[in-house]
Amino acid sequence: MLDTQGAQAFVEFDRVQKSYDGETLVVKDLNLSIGRGEFLTMLGPSGSGKTTCLMMLAGFETATHGEIRLDGSEINNIPPHKRGIGMVFQNYALFPHMTVAENLSFPLEVRKMGKSTRQEKIGRALDMVQMGDFGGRRPAQLSGGQQQRIALARALVFEPELVLMDEPLGALDKQLRETLQFEITRLAHDLGITVVYVTHDQTEALTMSDRVAVFDDGRIQQLAPPDELYEQPKNSFVAQFIGENNTLRGTVATLSADRCTVKLDGTGETIDALPVNIEKEGDKTLVSIRPERVEFNPSLGESAHTLDAEVLEFIYMGDVFRTRLKVAGRDDFVVKTRNRADQVRLSPGDSVKIGWLPQDCRALDA
Amino acid sequence: MTDSVPPARATGPDQFTGATPDNAIRDADRAKAGRVLAADGTPLKRSLNRALRAQKLRALMLIAPLLIFILITFIAPIADMLFRSVENDIVSQTLPRTVVELDRWDGEGTPDEETYRALAADLMVATELKNHTRLGSRLNYETTGISSLFRKTGRDIDEAGEIYMDQFVALDAAWEEPATWVSLMADPDWIAAQADWSARAKEAEAAQDAAATAEEARALEFTEPEPRFRLSGTARDALPRTSRIYQQFASVIRSEDGDSPTQEQPWAIVYQALYEDLSGGFTGESYDGAQARLLSRAADAVAAFDTLPVKEFFIENVDEDWGDPEVWGTIKAFSSPYTAGYFLSAIDYQLTPQGIEPQPDDQKIYALLFKRTMFMSLTIMFSCVLLGYPIAFLLSNLPLRTSNLLLILVLLPFWTSLLVRTSAWKVLLQQEGVINAILVWAGAISDVGRLQLINNQTGTIIAMTHILLPFMILPLYSVMKTIPPQYVRAAKSLGATNWTAFWRVYFPQSVPGIGAGCILVFILSIGYYITPEIVGGTTGTFISNRIAYHISQSLNWGLAAALGTILLALVLVLYYLYDRIVGIDNVSLG
Numbered sequence: 001m002l003d004t005q006g007a008q009a010f011v012e013f014d015r016v017q018k019s020y021d022g023e024t025l026v027v028k029d030l031n032l033s034i035g036r037g038e039f040l041t042m043l044g045p046s047g048s049g050k051t052t053c054l055m056m057l058a059g060f061e062t063a064t065h066g067e068i069r070l071d072g073s074e075i076n077n078i079p080p081h082k083r084g085i086g087m088v089f090q091n092y093a094l095f096p097h098m099t100v101a102e103n104l105s106f107p108l109e110v111r112k113m114g115k116s117t118r119q120e121k122i123g124r125a126l127d128m129v130q131m132g133d134f135g136g137r138r139p140a141q142l143s144g145g146q147q148q149r150i151a152l153a154r155a156l157v158f159e160p161e162l163v164l165m166d167e168p169l170g171a172l173d174k175q176l177r178e179t180l181q182f183e184i185t186r187l188a189h190d191l192g193i194t195v196v197y198v199t200h201d202q203t204e205a206l207t208m209s210d211r212v213a214v215f216d217d218g219r220i221q222q223l224a225p226p227d228e229l230y231e232q233p234k235n236s237f238v239a240q241f242i243g244e245n246n247t248l249r250g251t252v253a254t255l256s257a258d259r260c261t262v263k264l265d266g267t268g269e270t271i272d273a274l275p276v277n278i279e280k281e282g283d284k285t286l287v288s289i290r291p292e293r294v295e296f297n298p299s300l301g302e303s304a305h306t307l308d309a310e311v312l313e314f315i316y317m318g319d320v321f322r323t324r325l326k327v328a329g330r331d332d333f334v335v336k337t338r339n340r341a342d343q344v345r346l347s348p349g350d351s352v353k354i355g356w357l358p359q360d361c362r363a364l365d366a
Numbered sequence: 367m368t369d370s371v372p373p374a375r376a377t378g379p380d381q382f383t384g385a386t387p388d389n390a391i392r393d394a395d396r397a398k399a400g401r402v403l404a405a406d407g408t409p410l411k412r413s414l415n416r417a418l419r420a421q422k423l424r425a426l427m428l429i430a431p432l433l434i435f436i437l438i439t440f441i442a443p444i445a446d447m448l449f450r451s452v453e454n455d456i457v458s459q460t461l462p463r464t465v466v467e468l469d470r471w472d473g474e475g476t477p478d479e480e481t482y483r484a485l486a487a488d489l490m491v492a493t494e495l496k497n498h499t500r501l502g503s504r505l506n507y508e509t510t511g512i513s514s515l516f517r518k519t520g521r522d523i524d525e526a527g528e529i530y531m532d533q534f535v536a537l538d539a540a541w542e543e544p545a546t547w548v549s550l551m552a553d554p555d556w557i558a559a560q561a562d563w564s565a566r567a568k569e570a571e572a573a574q575d576a577a578a579t580a581e582e583a584r585a586l587e588f589t590e591p592e593p594r595f596r597l598s599g600t601a602r603d604a605l606p607r608t609s610r611i612y613q614q615f616a617s618v619i620r621s622e623d624g625d626s627p628t629q630e631q632p633w634a635i636v637y638q639a640l641y642e643d644l645s646g647g648f649t650g651e652s653y654d655g656a657q658a659r660l661l662s663r664a665a666d667a668v669a670a671f672d673t674l675p676v677k678e679f680f681i682e683n684v685d686e687d688w689g690d691p692e693v694w695g696t697i698k699a700f701s702s703p704y705t706a707g708y709f710l711s712a713i714d715y716q717l718t719p720q721g722i723e724p725q726p727d728d729q730k731i732y733a734l735l736f737k738r739t740m741f742m743s744l745t746i747m748f749s750c751v752l753l754g755y756p757i758a759f760l761l762s763n764l765p766l767r768t769s770n771l772l773l774i775l776v777l778l779p780f781w782t783s784l785l786v787r788t789s790a791w792k793v794l795l796q797q798e799g800v801i802n803a804i805l806v807w808a809g810a811i812s813d814v815g816r817l818q819l820i821n822n823q824t825g826t827i828i829a830m831t832h833i834l835l836p837f838m839i840l841p842l843y844s845v846m847k848t849i850p851p852q853y854v855r856a857a858k859s860l861g862a863t864n865w866t867a868f869w870r871v872y873f874p875q876s877v878p879g880i881g882a883g884c885i886l887v888f889i890l891s892i893g894y895y896i897t898p899e900i901v902g903g904t905t906g907t908f909i910s911n912r913i914a915y916h917i918s919q920s921l922n923w924g925l926a927a928a929l930g931t932i933l934l935a936l937v938l939v940l941y942y943l944y945d946r947i948v949g950i951d952n953v954s955l956g
Contacts, residue, residue: 060855080858081867087859093852097874106870107860158861 009033009069010194011057011162016066018052026052028218030066034196036161039188041197043205044215045241053215054164054198059083070162081110086155086163086193090170092147094139100126100150101135107158125157126150128187145176152184156191163188165197169204181208202242206230214238231290235277236364239288246291246333252283252363260363261305262287266329271305272358277365284366289356291322291336296344298355306355309333311346321345327354444934451927454705457697460501461488465701468694473719476689482676483642486526487611490635493520494618507922508707508716509696515687522684527638529674534637537667540660541637548628550657551605551612553596560628563592592626604653607639638676644668695719708928732912732929736936739909742827743891749831750838750887751880758842758879762849776839784833788900791829795819795901821903829901830891837890838883845879881953885944889937909933 011034018027027049034040042050055061056068059080067074075083094103101122108118126132129149139147148168155163165184169177185208188195199205205212206226214221214229214237222229222238233239240247250262253270260275262285273287298306312331313324320336323346327333335354337343346352403409458465463484471477492498502516534541548557570588577583595616602609615632619625644665653661680688687693699717700707707717714730715722724730757776761769779787794800797816805811819825849872857867895910902911909929916926944950 058855058859060858079864080855081861081863083859084861085859087856089852089856091850091852093850093856095853095857095871095874106857106862110861110863110866154860164859 010036010038010071011196012067012069013053013057014067014069016053016056016063016068018049018056018061019064025064025218027056027063030218030220032213032220032223034194036194037192039185039195039197039208039210041199041205041209041212042215043199043202043212043241045200048215049218050198050200050213050215051166054166054196057196058085058087058164084158084160084162086158086160088148088151088155088163088165088168090167092139092144092151094147094151094154096139098138099135100131100137100139100142103139103150104135104154104157107154111158121157121159125153128156129153129183144172145180148172148180149183152187156187156193160193162194162196165195167199168197170199170201177204184208206242214241216241232276233288233362233364236286236288236366239286239362239364244291244334244336246289246294246327248287248289248328248330248333249366250285250287252278252281252285255281259358262363264328269305269307269328271307271361273361273363274359276362278363285363286366287361287363289361291334292320292338293360294335294354294356296335296337296346297353306353309352309354311348311350311352313348314346325352325354447927448931449927450924451708451931452704452706453924454700454707455703456501456504457700458703460492460497461485461697461701464488464697468698468701471694471698473691473695473698475691476677476681477694479675479677482680482688483638485680486523486635486676487607487614487639489516489519489523490526490611490633491614491618493523494622494633503921505696505700507711507920507925508700509692511687512693512696515685515693519680519684519688524634525683526676526679527634527636527641529672530641531634531637533667533671534640534664537664538660541664542631544628544630544632546657546660547612547632547636550655550661551597551601551609552627553598556593556596559593560626563590564626564628566590592620595620595627598655600653600655604648604655605640605643608636608643611636611639640664641668641671645671691719708924709932711925712928712932732909735907735909735912736932738823738905739892739933740936742823742830742906742908743888745827746830746834746891747884747888749827750835751884753831754835754838754842754883755876755880758839758846761839761843762846763851773843776836779833779836784896785900787833788829788897791825791832791901792820795825795828820901821906823902823906825901825903826898826906826908829897830894833897834887834890837886841882841886842876842879845882846876849875877948878953881944881948885941885953888940892937893933 011032013030013032016027016030017025019025030049030053032053042053044050052061056063057070059075059078063076068076070083070085094100095106098106104122104125105118108121113121122135123132126135129152131146131149131153134142134146134150139150142150151168155165168184169180172180181204184195184197197205197208206229209226211223211225212229213223216237221241222234224232224234229238230243233242236247239245248262248264248271249266250264250271252275253261253263255275255278258274260273260278261270262273263270271287273285278285307327309325309327311323312326315322315324319339321339321343323335323337324331325333325335406413461484464481467481467484468477471481489498492501498516498520499513502513505516506513531541540546552560567588567590570586574583574586574588577586595613597609597613612627612632615636616627619627619630644661645668648665677688695718699719705717710717710722711725712732713736714725714733716725761772761776764772792799796802797818797820799819801819802811802816806813806816811817819828853871853875854867857871858864862870892908893910894908895914898906898908899911899914902908910933913926913929913933916922916929941950
């Protein structure tokens with residue numbers, strides 16, 4: 001799964017493994033290349049190994065096997081403080097006994113910069129996160145959002161080329177999180193820094209990143225730009241982890257290069273799907289369809305299969321309607337429709353036909 | 367691993383002064399509170415107070431037992447101790463007349479005859495009441511030798527005035543009779559009351575004798591005390607000195623021996639007083655009581671009496687030390703009911719009639735002891751920090767299971783008696799002990815050059831560092847436990863070396879633990895007693911050992927109290943300095 005970007009690779013994980021107890025691998029054979037200036041997000045459920053990867057990159061954990069390279073040179077044995085990597089922590093980790101300015105001054109002091117240089121850089125960094133007036137405050141006198149801005153400024157003040165962020169917005173409320181998401185991406189692009197961002201929040205991953213690496217069980221399940229990840233998940237884990245997803249269980253009936261038909265387990269109905277990772281006819285498969293790609297009473301042409309469905313629930317959500325259906329024996333099939341003037345509003349008990357474009361229905365591993 | 371991090375401490379709203387949003391809201395609330403009314407029109411504050419009163423009362427009742435316990439067993443003894451360090455009414459109570467007379471003395475030579483007379487009267491009473499030895503020991507703290515002087519004087523004091531007694535009796539045998547004295551000195555009402563009392567006593571005795579059984583006799587026992595002696599006004603006016611000493615005589619024999627003046631011949635010193643009264647300004651007219659004739663005859667005769675000045679009696683017959691100005695100076699210097707003398711002694715000064723003077727060099731010990739106590743406490747404190755910090759650091763960074771196990775090892779010494787631990791150090795450290803034996807065996811020291819590790823300061827410091835170490839480790843550990851590992855990680859990611867990250871980021875956050883540990887260890891060690899007593903020898907003892915000595919051996923409680931008070935003040939001053947330099951809110955037990 002090595003995704004090389006040739007000579008531009010700035011950060012490289014090469015067959016990296018990590019075990020804490022010598023019995024189980026937390027990170028299994030990780031290969032990952034991150035280009036210079038790229039915003040890469042490691043996304044995954046807790047325990048998937050994403051934070052461990054970040055800590056190995058930062059130097060707080062050592063890889064059990066494999067090589068980690070930064071800008072072409074191996075950094076496995078370089079202590080954290082010599083790596084020159086900026087880091088933002090989930091709980092900010094602002095030094096409580098120092099003022100904001102002292103916090104920002106710290107990385108500059110250990111780099112033995114002169115006082116005037118330091119002050120200039122601190123001023124610039126604080127302005128960058130719109131906290132110019134807060135230099136004299138203690139971290140405890142700031143709100144959570146303000147603290148995170150300062151933590152960001154501190155990670156950037158010594159102008160690292162690579163900044164690691166470990167769920168930096170996890171402790172903030174939704175609105176603040178969205179503002180800061182935007183600010184972090186803006187800063188990253190303005191400064192041209194490479195960012196490796198760890199989160200378990202898929203919205204954050206999708207909105208901020210150039211590419212997202214979805215982690216599960218110590219492996220990268222898929223590494224792709226957000227749109228590709230959402231629209232073309234490579235396996236059922238990614239499909240279910242990213243966004244809302246309907247899955248139907250079945251058996252591959254026919255298989256050609258870009259089409260297959262799947263016989264559904266519940267009712268034996270047949271549907272068209274795009275083969276993604278199935279190997280041969282007769283295989284068990286999970287087909288996945290995004291709720292917003294499903295149409296009611298479709299006019300998709302003769303060749304398209306449709307399914308009968310019964311409305312179980314109709315939920316009005318403002319901008320969208322959410323309809324829960326009973327399809328092929330399962331009662332968790334969800335359809336999202338936009339709130340348009342001409343959109344039909346169904347009632348529970350209604351019978352309806354549903355269908356979709358074959359390319360939106362992906363036949364994945366079972 | 368980031369998931370396990372506790373929420374940032376920083377967001378707590380209540381711990382900051384200055385312009386934070388919460389404080390602004392609170393200020394606004396406060397400003398308004400004066401005007402806010404409850405629904406029934408009473409000010410909200412009063413209404414709130416009323417609502418909380420029951421709650422407060424309940425809280426108070428919950429702590430009341432402890433509060434009372436502490437007041438009785440802790441606050442009161444401390445207050446008593448503080449008071450003892452200045453209290454000194456023993457001199458003025460035991461020698462009331464002498465103290466008054468001594469006011470006139472200028473400190474040169476010996477006091478005048480009048481002062482010796484007062485001393486004789488005072489000492490006669492004190493000896494009968496057996497107070498003179500107590501006073502002697504008290505004054506002995508200030509000038510050695512006074513104790514034995516007082517004891518000796520106590521044995522001889524009943525001879526004071528004997529010469530006059532003999533001459534009065536020779537003049538008229540009636541002077542020997544208790545009845546003569548009673549009729550001369552007593553109030554007629556008292557005489558009547560006493561007669562009535564003794565009549566009833568006799569009756570009761572007769573009834574008792576007549577009783578058939580022992581129980582009956584016991585039931586009839588006459589328990590009413592004799593009426594308290596009262597002087598007649600006439601006697602008091604005409605014979606002031608005699609009346610005063612006779613009154614005391616009457617009251618002393620009543621309280622000490624249960625005797626009545628009607629049965630006892632007065633002390634010789636009473637005759638001396640009578641002689642003084644009669645020879646100084648007594649005229650026949652001033653006394654018209656029962657014994658006027660006898661008295662006027664005596665008054666005519668006293669001019670021809672042989673005399674022995676009391677001063678001469680004391681210096682020649684009792685002890686020549688009574689002619690020593692130093693003895694008198696000591697009495698005078700300590701005659702006021704409150705004294706700074708104990709405190710002066712406690713800092714190696716002494717109170718003399720000439721004022722405050724430093725103690726002679728060979729008696730200066732307390733300043734040295736205080737200095738040594740401070741020095742050793744600080745040394746112990748620092749060694750505890752040096753030894754305890756790495757342990758606490760290790761403990762706080764280990765997994766919980768391991769650290770709990772190790773923590774039990776830290777606490778293990780508490781399971782053994784302090785005495786046992788200290789004695790174990792004695793075994794280890796003595797010259798023939800384990801450590802010396804190992805060093806000799808290893809060739810580090812020669813057999814003759816065995817190290818003196820015990821019965822000196824080294825021994826005390828080693829043993830006490832060991833004993834107090836847990837008191838340093840525990841607060842350090844509990845504070846370090848709360849320092850999230852991210853801080854050090856953040857510092858390292860910012861480019862700090864291990865040492866810089868520790869020193870600039872970790873260490874400052876562990877300072878509250880160091881502060882708490884230091885205060886604990888220092889205050890415990892500054893008052894430590896048992897360990898220095900056992901392993902300290904002479905050079906390794908603390909001021910507390912000296913305090914204990916004064917409490918239990920020399921019985922100089924005043925000095926012990928003064929030393930204790932100084933120690934208390936010293937601790938408070940250090941506490942204050944600590945507060946100013948480090949800040950007391952910068953102390954945390956986790």
